[in-house]
Amino acid sequence: MKALRFLLPLGIFVVLVGFLYVGLFRDPREVPSPLVDKPAPAFRLAQLDDPAKKLGPEDLKGQVWLLNVWASWCVSCRVEHPLLVDLARTNVVPVIGLNYKDTNALGRKWLADNGNPYQVSVVDADGRVGIDWGVYGVPETFVVDKQGVIRYKQIGPITQESLQKTILPLVRELQKS
């Protein structure tokens, strides 16, 4: 009983320190998306290089694909862009671009300057599709499975680590099923 008087506050303190320690390494900007494991929100948007043509998630049913939200004004998009260009060369998985709140001219110029890893980029000029997909910080990347269900969301730029350890293994697994 006497030991408990000292052990109890010590125990509470240790638990508190544990929580705070874990909290140190968590990014408050990464808000878990409620859309993971839900069907991808529908859209039908004009393509960047040919606005007469439209594209939507239903066109991509039956294959695993990535949706990468990007913009020419987005600084950290430049960080992840070389990784996407490399990924596109391997032809492992089609990447669809969502050109978010951008102008077509600037978007096209940006792709011409930095390389175009996208099978198709679609234009979301007023950001409405972005809202449907719960986009709040560009760049964001979604992994969509063959049934059109979102399986993973990466907030912020893709890194070599997130690509090799999370995204690509998931893509391979989904392609097998």
Add this chain to the structure above:
Amino acid sequence: MKRLVITAGLAASLFLLAATAAAQAPTDAALEARLKALSEELRCLVCQNQTLADSTAPLAEDLRREVRELAQQGNSDAEIKQYLVARYGDFVLYKPPVKPTTWILWFGPFAFLLGGGLIWFVVLRRRRRGGGDDLGQPAAGPTGSGQEERARRLLDDAPDT
């Protein structure tokens, strides 16, 4: 006759105009007040410690526009919140919903208060009953120790201020 008709027509249109203006003004004010109240309960996801009402981030502007349109389409506050929660999660709400994962958040402080009160009560009762303090040491009685005598001497010796 013609003039009379024109006058009557003008009067009628003026009346209609005034009537619609009068009818519109209060609903608009009510809508604005409702939108303001609503956007003060919603969190901007870009600047996370600001409400949707305060933030000037482009996304906040878009979301305010979206909320306004939903309200104009006749959606209730609860439906509008549900629309945003479906896209961004409970994090958009400044007031988190009460559900099993938030029970600690909602009831934790009261549990701590109750626990503290309970400990306080037990300690007080033990002191009153046992005479010993809560560390289990015997009460420092005046008997035999000569402490009372020493205290009096100290007090007497103290210089007057």
